[in-house]
Amino acid sequence: MTPHRKKTGTRLTGRIVFPGNPSYHAARMEFNRRFSKFPKVIVFCRRTQDVINAVKWAREQGVRLRVRSGRHSYEGFSAVNGGIIIDVSAMNKVKVDRKNRVAIVQAGNPLARVYKKLWNKRVTLPAGTAPDVGVAGLTLGGGIGLLSRKYGLTCDNLKQVKMVVASGRYGAKTIVANRRKHSDLLWASRGGGGGNFGVAIAYTFRVRPISTVSIYRVTWKWGDLEKVLPVWQRWAPSVTNRLTSTIEVAAKKVGTIESTGQLLGGAEELRRLIRPLLRAGTPVKVLVKTVPFIKATQFFAETDLNLEPKFKISGAYGFQPLPREGVRMIRDFLSKAPNRHSTVWSQSLGGAGSAVSRVSPTATAYPHRKAETIYELSARWRNNGEQRRNIQWVKRFRRALSPFVKGDYVNFPDLLIKNWPKAYYGVNFGRLKQVKRKYDPHNVFRFAQSIPVGKQSRHSYSQPDRRKDCRQPRFGG
Ligand SMILES: Cc1cc2nc3c(=O)[nH]c(=O)nc-3n(C[C@H](O)[C@H](O)[C@H](O)COP(=O)(O)OP(=O)(O)OC[C@H]3O[C@@H](n4cnc5c(N)ncnc54)[C@H](O)[C@@H]3O)c2cc1C
Numbered sequence: 001m002t003p004h005r006k007k008t009g010t011r012l013t014g015r016i017v018f019p020g021n022p023s024y025h026a027a028r029m030e031f032n033r034r035f036s037k038f039p040k041v042i043v044f045c046r047r048t049q050d051v052i053n054a055v056k057w058a059r060e061q062g063v064r065l066r067v068r069s070g071r072h073s074y075e076g077f078s079a080v081n082g083g084i085i086i087d088v089s090a091m092n093k094v095k096v097d098r099k100n101r102v103a104i105v106q107a108g109n110p111l112a113r114v115y116k117k118l119w120n121k122r123v124t125l126p127a128g129t130a131p132d133v134g135v136a137g138l139t140l141g142g143g144i145g146l147l148s149r150k151y152g153l154t155c156d157n158l159k160q161v162k163m164v165v166a167s168g169r170y171g172a173k174t175i176v177a178n179r180r181k182h183s184d185l186l187w188a189s190r191g192g193g194g195g196n197f198g199v200a201i202a203y204t205f206r207v208r209p210i211s212t213v214s215i216y217r218v219t220w221k222w223g224d225l226e227k228v229l230p231v232w233q234r235w236a237p238s239v240t241n242r243l244t245s246t247i248e249v250a251a252k253k254v255g256t257i258e259s260t261g262q263l264l265g266g267a268e269e270l271r272r273l274i275r276p277l278l279r280a281g282t283p284v285k286v287l288v289k290t291v292p293f294i295k296a297t298q299f300f301a302e303t304d305l306n307l308e309p310k311f312k313i314s315g316a317y318g319f320q321p322l323p324r325e326g327v328r329m330i331r332d333f334l335s336k337a338p339n340r341h342s343t344v345w346s347q348s349l350g351g352a353g354s355a356v357s358r359v360s361p362t363a364t365a366y367p368h369r370k371a372e373t374i375y376e377l378s379a380r381w382r383n384n385g386e387q388r389r390n391i392q393w394v395k396r397f398r399r400a401l402s403p404f405v406k407g408d409y410v411n412f413p414d415l416l417i418k419n420w421p422k423a424y425y426g427v428n429f430g431r432l433k434q435v436k437r438k439y440d441p442h443n444v445f446r447f448a449q450s451i452p453v454g455k456q457s458r459h460s461y462s463q464p465d466r467r468k469d470c471r472q473p474r475f476g477g
Helices: 024-028 048-061 111-119 135-141 183-189 222-235 267-273 293-300 324-335 384-401 420-439 463-469
Strands: 015-017 041-044 065-068 084-087 094-097 102-106 158-167 171-177 199-206 212-221 243-250 256-263 285-292 310-318 343-348 373-381
Touching (some): 048 065, 048 171, 048 199, 094 111, 102 111, 111 135, 135 199, 158 183, 171 183, 183 420, 212 267, 212 293, 222 243, 222 256, 222 324, 243 324, 256 267, 256 293, 267 285, 285 293, 310 384, 324 343, 324 384, 373 384
Antiparallel strands (some): 015 041, 102 199, 158 171, 212 256, 212 285, 243 256, 243 343, 310 373, 343 373
16 A cells, blocks of 8 residues: 655554455454544554554644554444554564563554463463454553462563654654663553553563363352352452452343352362352352463453444452442342343452552552452443433442442543542542643543543533544433
8 A cells, every 4th residue: 555645744664454444344453333533544564663654643743642552442432533553462472482471562453362472481461351452452451360369460560561652843753762771651551541651552561370270160050149259249359369250141031140150260169269159149050160361361261252343341340348238239130131242240359368459559650459349230222222222221230339439440441430530549640641742742642531630620621622523322410
């Protein structure tokens, strides 16, 4: 494809896809098909210089830009109408230095590829479960998964980030942020959220030796909800930090409750550790086995999401187990779920000796260190006619649970949260704004919920983009 050129300006380089190109449709789509945006151009960058050129081009042309890696943003933040998408997915090298326990992971890697490349050297990184999620967005927002309680969030293992940032009035340059240089940008890249400061090109992570792990899955009938959920909520954060676990309650129409988890240890120990769970209600299926770590990543990989391609999800943190009233709320909402694909999911994060909780809430931009669990309330559907009902349900559900939970994870963003700076960043929002002013004073990297440069009121944060490219039904209140 011929590079696009303005008379005297910077040329776009890399694989460039314009509307009309046969691959444009596939190139513009987000994982969440609720969003269908039409960018002016998509650049698949192969080298750092392609990224620099794309940022310069966008600035010279006055075109809005978005940064994209794995396309898994819940609210379509990596796409834009009429702007340029700077996609780094072709930059996917992984270099492992097993001796020094570090790996350099380029930002275009999906998680499955990271796990595989690290596994080849028998090391790993605590990260998420879905194979296609991009390591780029996941790390910048935090990164939770089934090694979190032992080894922390993905961002806790981030030692260095190479990033293309805006420079001067129209330029762009590469900087490296680590403990010694640009340590404020490293701090902000550990939980401050994707798309805010620049384009991450490569991460240097601390990695851990790994061989086998033990995994479990226990299934109950839905009627056991009020027995099982309270037990899981007390047990999951109190058990050894070598065990991280999840629980998912399906819609009543589906009628199942499932808990899964991973132990750095043997199957016999795991069987013993899950005994309190097995005594709750009447488990109908129990699986416990020891597997090579790479098999465990495949076990936890979610595969059924493609069935219902549109979704609305909201997140929240639990700082203590839900009271009986909160559990009843979950039962009531899932009894009246808009369809079979509505669920409540939760994962243990904190508690006894957890590596997540050991870090101070201000030591990185990720503030939710004292939470015991994280929740996702989700609804999935196929046809546009179902959208309003599903979004309404998530919104009402979040409101109903709000007396018992707090905040939200920036990687589970929700455009309906009005005071999102507080929900995502808590005490760290002020410092994040300072970092933003220092590295992106012209607000080149912006979207509906990006960290603002100025001192807008919280209601004006999302105005510029919401009108154009964040279309979704809005409800009163
Ligand atoms: C099916 C599914 C499963 C998930 N499972 C987990 C999980 O187990 N654990 C967990 O913690 N989270 C999980 N998430 C949430 C996930 O962490 C976020 O959606 C994350 O933002 C995705 O990153 P991405 O690169 O795939 O997405 P993108 O949509 O490409 O990007 C997300 C955000 O990051 C920005 N961004 C992307 N690339 C870059 C870059 N190179 N430099 C700077 N900014 C960039 C984008 O502009 C956007 O704002 C899951 C999401 C989905 C849809």
